[in-house]
Amino acid sequence: xxxxxxxxxxxxxxxxxxxSRFLILYRYSKQNLFRSKLQTAFFVMCFLFPLLCxxxxxxxxxxGFLAKYNLDPTRLFAIDNKFFFAFVATQGWxxxxxxxxxxxxxxxxxxxxGALPLYFCRPFSRTEYVLGKASALxxxxxxxxxxxxxxxxxxxxxxxxxxxLWTNLWLARSIFLACSIWIAILSLVTxxxxxxxxxxxxxxxxxxxxxxxxxxxxxxxxxxxxxxxGDLINILKLIGTVWLDLFRLGDNLAISVAQAWLGLLVICGxxxxxxxxxxxxxxxxx
Amino acid sequence: xxxxxxNERAAIDDQQPSITAGTSAxxxxxxxxxxxxxxxxxxxxxxxxxxxxxxxxxxxxxxGKSTLINTLLGFYEPVSGRARVLGHDIRSETRKIRRLVGYxxxxxxxxxxxxxxxxxxxxxxxxxxxAAAALERAHEALFYVGLGEARYRQLxxxxxxxxxxxxxxxxxxxxxxxxxxxxxTNGLDPPAxxxxxxxxxxxxxxxELHIVLCSHLLRDVEECCEEVLILNKGRxxxxxxxxEERRANKRFLExxxxxxxxxxxxxxxxxxxxxxxxxxxxxxxxxxxxxQIRDIYRLAGxxxxxxxxxxxxxxxxxxxxxxxxxx
Numbered sequence: 001x002x003x004x005x006x007x008x009x010x011x012x013x014x015x016x017x018x019x020s021r022f023l024i025l026y027r028y029s030k031q032n033l034f035r036s037k038l039q040t041a042f043f044v045m046c047f048l049f050p051l052l053c054x055x056x057x058x059x060x061x062x063x064g065f066l067a068k069y070n071l072d073p074t075r076l077f078a079i080d081n082k083f084f085f086a087f088v089a090t091q092g093w094x095x096x097x098x099x100x101x102x103x104x105x106x107x108x109x110x111x112x113x114g115a116l117p118l119y120f121c122r123p124f125s126r127t128e129y130v131l132g133k134a135s136a137l138x139x140x141x142x143x144x145x146x147x148x149x150x151x152x153x154x155x156x157x158x159x160x161x162x163x164x165l166w167t168n169l170w171l172a173r174s175i176f177l178a179c180s181i182w183i184a185i186l187s188l189v190t191x192x193x194x195x196x197x198x199x200x201x202x203x204x205x206x207x208x209x210x211x212x213x214x215x216x217x218x219x220x221x222x223x224x225x226x227x228x229x230g231d232l233i234n235i236l237k238l239i240g241t242v243w244l245d246l247f248r249l250g251d252n253l254a255i256s257v258a259q260a261w262l263g264l265l266v267i268c269g270x271x272x273x274x275x276x277x278x279x280x281x282x283x284x285x286x
Numbered sequence: 287x288x289x290x291x292x293n294e295r296a297a298i299d300d301q302q303p304s305i306t307a308g309t310s311a312x313x314x315x316x317x318x319x320x321x322x323x324x325x326x327x328x329x330x331x332x333x334x335x336x337x338x339x340x341x342x343x344x345x346x347x348x349x350g351k352s353t354l355i356n357t358l359l360g361f362y363e364p365v366s367g368r369a370r371v372l373g374h375d376i377r378s379e380t381r382k383i384r385r386l387v388g389y390x391x392x393x394x395x396x397x398x399x400x401x402x403x404x405x406x407x408x409x410x411x412x413x414x415x416x417a418a419a420a421l422e423r424a425h426e427a428l429f430y431v432g433l434g435e436a437r438y439r440q441l442x443x444x445x446x447x448x449x450x451x452x453x454x455x456x457x458x459x460x461x462x463x464x465x466x467x468x469x470x471t472n473g474l475d476p477p478a479x480x481x482x483x484x485x486x487x488x489x490x491x492x493x494e495l496h497i498v499l500c501s502h503l504l505r506d507v508e509e510c511c512e513e514v515l516i517l518n519k520g521r522x523x524x525x526x527x528x529x530e531e532r533r534a535n536k537r538f539l540e541x542x543x544x545x546x547x548x549x550x551x552x553x554x555x556x557x558x559x560x561x562x563x564x565x566x567x568x569x570x571x572x573x574x575x576x577x578q579i580r581d582i583y584r585l586a587g588x589x590x591x592x593x594x595x596x597x598x599x600x601x602x603x604x605x606x607x608x609x610x611x612x613x
Contacts (some may be wrong), residue, residue: 008492009461010461010494011423011460016414021412028404032399109399113396113397114391114393114394115396117395118453121384122384122385122413123412123414281361282356282362
């Protein structure tokens with residue numbers, strides 16, 4: 001089938017390993033992300049706050065700087081669990097905005113124009129498809145959340161010494177876990193919504209609606225019913241409760257940590273079920 | 287063997303006896319295959335085997351053609367029976383089948399913001415080709431189907447005919463051994479249809495792959511296929527090996543003569559041919575082996591009989607289809 005020959009011939013060359021094929025979708029999704037200048041600029045902006053945090057950590061340990069301006073290190077910045085919680089919370093919001101921009105564009109174009117049969121008529125499963133599409137979001141969100149978080153932790157540990165490291169090692173685990181849960185929730189919810197509505201803009205609007213209108217609805221339930229159980233449908237509250245617990249800041253939580261974990265697991269389950277139902281070559285109308 | 291005999295031999299009644307065509311290894315084998323959506327039986331107890339280079343699936347809308355294709359590709363789970371594609375079981379070896387198959391679906395299937403070359407390349411990569419080989423073959427496939435000049439345009443800007451050609455390009459880019467085309471000429475204008483049929487014919491003649499052509503357009507199937515399976519309401523209503531029929535039809539003649547019959551009929555029968563007279567001037571005959579048309583002309587010439595018309599009587603696919611539907 002060479003261009004100049006214009007004849008058909010069977011391909012008989014080497015093939016790639018089956019396990020690696022989901023990364024093909026990651027590669028193409030990455031190209032789509034960086035095609036938009038706005039998204040690229042926002043992605044770059046997401047590294048500003050980690051750089052500021054890095055500067056803060058450096059200055060806290062720079063005795064020359066402190067002496068020059070006669071600053072008290074204990075009053076400047078405390079590099080502790082509250083510092084890292086603030087970092088995760090800030091980057092978490094940025095991750096949410098990035099997911100709102102990019103997430104709905106992952107699956108909906110395939111569904112909108114019926115491209116799914118072309119994926120699944122190949123040696124490529126639905127699980128690999130979801131994994132491949134999610135990997136793009138997971139990798140980008142990781143780059144702005146737990147990766148810089150762990151870099152900051154490592155810098156702080158190298159400057160503060162081994163005693164700080166061993167005392168605060170649990171913080172590294174908390175940073176990773178808190179960001180990972182948030183990334184998983186964002187990825188699954190955005191993908192499930194875009195699979196459901198098949199329209200990028202509508203999916204983005206629905207995502208905002210679920211997070212913010214859901215939170216408002218939960219508060220309304222709490223106020224009317226004089227209960228705290230409305231928080232169980234508030235994703236922001238659920239994730240906040242888990243984060244506060246992970247960073248050992250959860251002294252006065254509205255709902256229990258177990259309830260929050262359960263709520264997040266249910267959300268993940270619903271999203272997976274939705275994806276499983278929608279991401280298929282052909283829908284069977286019974 | 288005349289067409290009627292062939293049809294009788296191959297006709298499939300409700301008991302669905304097995305059909306085996308050709309002598310080489312079967313491309314597709316169905317054994318009591320049934321598919322059900324909810325309480326509705328879509329395919330019922332299909333049993334047949336094909337080994338031809340081009341196989342046509344014919345039937346009215348809703349006959350189950352696309353469902354059969356989708357079941358062979360593993361999109362639908364059969365409720366009973368077995369099926370094998372290129373020797374691989376559709377239940378347990380779906381991945382192997384998909385590696386060997388190229389599929390062009392009936393409906394729109396593209397990603398509007400992608401260029402044709404990126405789209406075809408991605409699909410080839412998903413079939414297992416390394417990135418460089420996939421890019422090379424994507425360019426080749428797009429040139430082959432006639433989209434070489436438009437290959438960098440976004441698919442969303444393509445016309446319907448171009449979208450059909452892109453679907454064909456993605457189906458052949460990874461070099462499959464079996465190409466499944468579901469209504470490939472749908473919505474095409476006559477020149478575009480002609481081009482699509484020519485491409486299918488070229489691929490068939492290259493003898494590198496088998497083609498399953500699913501269509502409700504008899505002309506498409508008749509022009510491209512060697513074997514035809516006619517489905518109706520989820521059942522096989524007729525199987526026909528068009529190649530064999532074409533060969534058989536060469537022996538079935540209709541003659542119109544002038545100058546009196548005399549012993550012309552008897553002379554033909556003495557050659558070993560079956561012959562029947564219709565009225566004074568018309569004859570029907572089946573040529574026996576070794577008897578050529580020129581022998582008939584010679585006999586006529588010896589008796590001063592003019593042959594005014596000589597036809598090979600042949601059932602068209604339309605005749606076959608209509609008969610199958612009536613049955």
